[in-house]
Amino acid sequence: MATAVTPKVYKNYINGEWVDGSGAAAIEDRNPANRDELIGMFPSSTEADVNRAVDAAKEAYKKWRLTPAPKRAEILYRAAEILVARKEDYAREMTREMGKVLAETRGDVQEAIDMTYLMAGEGRRLYGQTTPSELPDKFAMSVRAPIGVAGLVTPWNFPMAIPSWKIAPALVCGNTVVLKPAEDTPFSSYNYVQVLAEAGLPAGVVNVVNGDGPGAGAPLVKHRDVGLVSFTGSTEVGRIISETCAPTFKKCHLEMGGKNIIIVMDDANLDLAVDGAIWGGFGTTGQRCTAASRIAVHKKVYAEFTGKLIERAKALRVGDGLDPKTDMGPSINEQQLQTVIKYVEIGKNEGAKLVAGGHRLDSGVHARGWFHEPTIFIDVNPRMRIAQEEIFGPVISTIPFSTLDEAIEIANGVVYGLSSSIYTRNVNTAYRAQRDLETGIVYVNAPTIGAETHLPFGGIKNTGNGHRESGPAALDFYTEWKSLYIDYSDKLQRAQIDNAE
Ligand code: UN1
Numbered sequence: 001m002a003t004a005v006t007p008k009v010y011k012n013y014i015n016g017e018w019v020d021g022s023g024a025a026a027i028e029d030r031n032p033a034n035r036d037e038l039i040g041m042f043p044s045s046t047e048a049d050v051n052r053a054v055d056a057a058k059e060a061y062k063k064w065r066l067t068p069a070p071k072r073a074e075i076l077y078r079a080a081e082i083l084v085a086r087k088e089d090y091a092r093e094m095t096r097e098m099g100k101v102l103a104e105t106r107g108d109v110q111e112a113i114d115m116t117y118l119m120a121g122e123g124r125r126l127y128g129q130t131t132p133s134e135l136p137d138k139f140a141m142s143v144r145a146p147i148g149v150a151g152l153v154t155p156w157n158f159p160m161a162i163p164s165w166k167i168a169p170a171l172v173c174g175n176t177v178v179l180k181p182a183e184d185t186p187f188s189s190y191n192y193v194q195v196l197a198e199a200g201l202p203a204g205v206v207n208v209v210n211g212d213g214p215g216a217g218a219p220l221v222k223h224r225d226v227g228l229v230s231f232t233g234s235t236e237v238g239r240i241i242s243e244t245c246a247p248t249f250k251k252c253h254l255e256m257g258g259k260n261i262i263i264v265m266d267d268a269n270l271d272l273a274v275d276g277a278i279w280g281g282f283g284t285t286g287q288r289c290t291a292a293s294r295i296a297v298h299k300k301v302y303a304e305f306t307g308k309l310i311e312r313a314k315a316l317r318v319g320d321g322l323d324p325k326t327d328m329g330p331s332i333n334e335q336q337l338q339t340v341i342k343y344v345e346i347g348k349n350e351g352a353k354l355v356a357g358g359h360r361l362d363s364g365v366h367a368r369g370w371f372h373e374p375t376i377f378i379d380v381n382p383r384m385r386i387a388q389e390e391i392f393g394p395v396i397s398t399i400p401f402s403t404l405d406e407a408i409e410i411a412n413g414v415v416y417g418l419s420s421s422i423y424t425r426n427v428n429t430a431y432r433a434q435r436d437l438e439t440g441i442v443y444v445n446a447p448t449i450g451a452e453t454h455l456p457f458g459g460i461k462n463t464g465n466g467h468r469e470s471g472p473a474a475l476d477f478y479t480e481w482k483s484l485y486i487d488y489s490d491k492l493q494r495a496q497i498d499n500a501e
Contacts, residue, residue, distance in 0.1 A: 008040040010186065012049055012210055013193055015056035016203025021045040027183050027210060032099035032330040033320040033369040039097045042186045045211035047219035050178070053207035054223050057149040057176040060204030065146045065174040073123020073172055079199035080116035083109060086195070090160065092322065094188045098159055099329040099370075100284050101321040111161035112192060114453040115470070119168035122475065126173070134496045137489035144479035146174030147251065148227035151220040153213075153241070155232045156332055157287045159185035160192050165457070166230045167192070167206060169474040177206045178226070180217045184332050186210050213237065218244070227251065230469070230477065232289070235390075235416075235462050242465060253467040253477050255458055257390040258289045258418035260448040261411045263433065264305055265404070266298040268423035272445065274308045276423065280447030281396040282316060282328050282374045287336070289463075290419040290441070292448040294380075294387055296399045296407050306355070306378050306398050313356045313374040313396075319365055330370040331393055337370040340393030344375060347386040352377040352397065382410045390416065404429055412438045418459030419448040440464065 009026070011018040021043025031037035043049070064072070083090070087109045094105035128143040150170040154163045163179060170177050181189035193208050209216050221229050221244050228251040231241050235256040245252035262280055264273045280292030297305045321329035331337040337360065344358050357373030372394055380387050380397035387397045401407045411420055421443035422433040430444045440459040441451055451457050456468035467477045487493055 007038040010040050010042045010190055010210070012043050012045060012053070013197070013206070013208040014049070014053045015060075015207065016197070021210065022048045023211065023215060027186070027212070029097055029185070029187055031096050032332050033322075035368050035370070037096070039093075039187055042183070042210040045209045045216040049209050049211070050216055050219040050223060053178045053209045054149055054220070054225050056204040056207055057178050058225050060202060061146075061148055061176045064176050064202065064205050067174070069123045069126050069172060069174065071123075072174065073120040075196070075199045075201050076116050076123070076168055076172060077120035079195045080113050080120060082195045082198060083113045083116065086191075087113070090188065090191050093191065094159060094185075095321040095329070097187050098156060098185050099321055099332060100287075101326050101329050102324070104284055105321070108158050108161045108188075111158070111453060112164035115161070115164040116168050118453055118471075119172045122169070122172050122472070126475065128481075133485070135487070135489075135493045137487065138493060139486040139488070140483070142481050142483045144173060144475060145482045147478070147480055148175060149225055150175045150177050150478065151223065151226040151229045152177060152179045153217050153221065153229070153231045153233065154179065154181050154189065156182035156184035157284060157289070159188035162232050163189045163192050165453075165469045165474070167196070169469070169478045171201075171205065173475060173478040175228070175478055176204065178220055179206065179208045180220050181208065181210060183210070183212050221245065224248065228478070229253070231255070238465075251477070252465065253469065254465045255289065255469065256463050257416050258291070258459060258463055259294060259388065259390055259414040259416045260290055260292050260419040260439070261294040261296055261421070262292045262448060263407045263411060263420070263422040264295065264297045264301065265422065265424040265426070265429055266300040267425045267429075268301070269425065269445070270301060270305055270308065273423040274305065274312055276421065276447035277309055277396065278312050278316070280421070280449050282313070282394050283449055285328055285331055286394040287332065287392050288449050290449040290451065291392070292421065293391060293395065294397050294399060294410075296401050296410050298407075299400050299402050302398075302400045306376075309396075309398070310356045310376055313376050316374045318361060318371050318373065320369070328374060328394060331372060332370070334370055336392065337372060340372050340391060340395060343386055343389070343391045343393070343395060347377045347380070347384065347395070347397070350381075350384040350386065352380045352384060352386060357394070382413055388414055404432065408433065408436045412436075415462040416459065417461035418463040419443070419451070421446060421448045440468070
């Protein structure tokens with residue numbers, strides 16, 4: 001593939017203008033399927049850029065918070081309409097910078113469309129409560145109040161969808177935004193913000209500061225004028241962000257790692273379960289927070305299931321996501337690929353049986369990309385590191401079990417709690433599993449990936465810190481409740497507690 005001669009240079013977006021960053025270096029956005037292909041150069045920003053962006057957001061907040069929510073929402077609606085028209089172009093550009101196959105990048109843009117429409121609809125809801133007062137001639141209600149400047153730090157695996165999960169609710173609620181997009185995939189986030197600008201968003205309401213975590217993310221998170229922080233990424237970074245927010249009690253939403261499981265019962269439709277495991281485990285090259293990296297299979301069907309799974313995994317075509325024949329794209333970068341390689345070694349040393357894949361692909365069409373074979377370990381002990389730690393790559397561990405109780409114990413025996421799934425035809429088994437699986441999302445007869453935008457998204461344990469995004473639940477993070485009382489009795493009325501006889 002041709003190498004760009006003069007790479008396009010992209011900028012930060014501050015106060016309605018595209019401006020240079022003040023950092024000396026620039027960040028290269030490269031195609032993970034062909035590292036010779038430079039998508040563009042993005043600013044490596046510093047604290048000075050962050051400060052300018054936060055100042056702009058703080059200033060814009062004064063007007064934006066007073067703009068009626070249905071009017072704020074109309075801009076989101078227009079943005080969604082533009083995204084619909086450009087879906088194919090943005091999907092292609094996303095495959096070039098992120099690597100996942102075109103069908104999946106179309107899905108990523110679609111998720112941004114869905115979220116933007118959904119939050120546009122919230123502009124005419126943003127419901128609070130009205131409720132009777134305990135006193136006569138007194139009215140009581142609660143409303144959602146915006147908070148101020150939201151600092152958003154987003155990952156590379158859903159480079160348009162996840163920024164939209166955070167930006168759209170932040171805006172409809174009346175907050176303004178400074179976004180620090182992932183340095184591996186800044187272009188798709190740029191495209192989303194460009195669309196918002198075209199849809200008529202006033203200057204300063206959304207700002208983008210590109211850069212890495214220490215250079216741009218850290219100053220954003222700790223900035224005293226940033227009133228809320230939302231982060232999706234690793235548990236290690238999430239912990240640092242949580243600690244940074246704690247001293248000032250900054251509102252902080254964290255969406256972190258996962259070690260998601262599919263449980264296959266002996267009464268499951270096995271072919272359906274194999275479909276689910278392949279899609280859940282190898283979709284997005286295993287680089288979803290929701291990816292199924294553990295497949296627990298009932299001993300009665302274990303041999304048959306793993307046989308089918310291995311056959312299917314070996315048949316997957318790995319390559320450039322723009323090629324319609326490709327089933328699975330590359331890892332995002334060398335470091336991520338090295339993590340995959342490291343865990344394959346760990347699995348082998350732990351005594352798990354490697355039965356498919358296990359190697360980096362680096363010759364022929366794969367020579368210039370960060371490719372790895374779809375990899376399966378069988379007979380994995382649930383305590384092994386490959387069954388405990390997030391790998392974020394195309395590696396599945398299958399674990400045999402004998403009873404539902406044992407499967408649930410295996411499922412819950414990890415520090416994470418994002419998504420889980422069970423394949424069974426028994427309604428009692430399904431309901432028991434949905435009750436007992438300790439994850440924020442539970443599927444029956446569907447894989448661990450594929451959450452819809454209008455339901456709460458998030459996890460428990462080391463995956464999250466109690467907040468949810470997506471759906472109306474997101475509004476709880478991006479607003480504070482304000483309780484309003486109106487006394488129209490024209491006299492001092494004491495509350496019931498102050499009126500005790
Ligand atoms: C993520 O991997 O961080 O549920 C998000 C899913 C997608 C979102 C994944 N809708 O798989």
